[in-house]
Amino acid sequence: MKQQESRLVAELAARHWLRGDQIQAMxxxxxxxxxxxxxxxxDENGHPRPESGLERAADAVGWMIVEDGPVGYVAVRGxxxxxxxxxxYRAARFDHAWLVITSHRLAVLRLRDAQNTEEGKVDEIIEQARRERSLGGALRGIGKIVKTSATEFVRSARRPPLTERPQDAVFECAFxxxxxxxxxxVRWKQPMVPEFEGGPRFVQVRFTDDSWARLKTDQAGLAALTGS
Structure with a gap:
């Protein structure tokens, strides 16, 4: 399925985005x-911190401390x-996302399901919860997201995959x-977690602004991105 979807992404990229570039890895x-x-x-969830002097001072040192532990791995540092x-990292938060390297660009390309009317609602709910900045608002937001996601999961399970209905595949460059x-x-491995044949693989993408992000991919994706 991933190979078929990869071909669809490459086809739509050539039609709408490449503009003479050549895909070197995806x-x-x-x-x-x-x-x-x-x-x-x-904060740890990627939400803006309140602009207090104390927290700004803590940020000046705290962002450089990278910790992986039982409550989760650091996915983004910057x-x-x-x-x-x-x-x-934010661009890769939805399904059907691909990390693509061309001769001149690095991008996250996505296929959005035109029949999925719930995806935009999740973004709106998250933004509303951020604006409220209250426990009640956050809890209401979480409840709405869970309900929205569950509704869409049931609907999407009944639909054929996008590769069988390319007319519903909306191409986007998200980053x-x-x-x-x-x-x-470079390759990154979760500490103390064994790797299995056919299982997920991970990469760490490093940028020249001294930030990095870790992403999940598969074995073929690891080989394509790292050359190994």
């Missing part, structure tokens, strides 16, 4: 199952919320930076 990209942010100005790693903003892509 791989499915997903969030870590349990993740944390270590970014100055953001010096400010606008760093490349934050943009990359893009010049190729020179990429420092390197």
């Amino acid at each position: 791989a499915p990209a997903e969030h870590l199952d349990v993740d944390r942010y270590r970014v100055a100005g953001l 010096g400010h919320p606008q760093c490349a790693a934050v943009g990359l 893009e930076v010049p190729r020179q903003a990429l420092h390197s892509i």
Whole structure:
């Protein structure tokens, strides 16, 4: 299924996005199952911190401390919320996302299901909860997200995959930076977690602004992105 979807992404990229560029590597990209942010100005969930003097001072040192532990792995590290790693990680938060490297760019390309009317609602709920900045607002937001996600899960389970109905595949470039903003892509392994044949693999994407993000991919994706 991933190979078929990859071909669809490449076909739509050639039609709508490449503009003479050549795809050099592409791989499915997903969030870590349990993740944390270590970014100055953001809390562990990637939400903006309140602008207090004490928290700004803590950020100045705290963002540099990278910790992986039982409550989740650090997925994003950076010096400010606008760093490349934050943009990359947020772009890969939905299904059907691909990390793509061309001769001039690095991007996250997505296929959005035109029949999925709930996806935009999740973004609206998250933004509303951030604006409220209250426990009650956050809890209401979580409840709405769970309800929305459950509704869409039931609906999507009844639909054929996008590769069988390409007319519903809406192509999007969710993140893009010049190729020179990429420092390197290296393999990353979850500590104490064994790897199995056919199981997930992980990469750490490093940028020249000293930020990095970790993404889940598969074996073919790891090989394509790291050359190993």
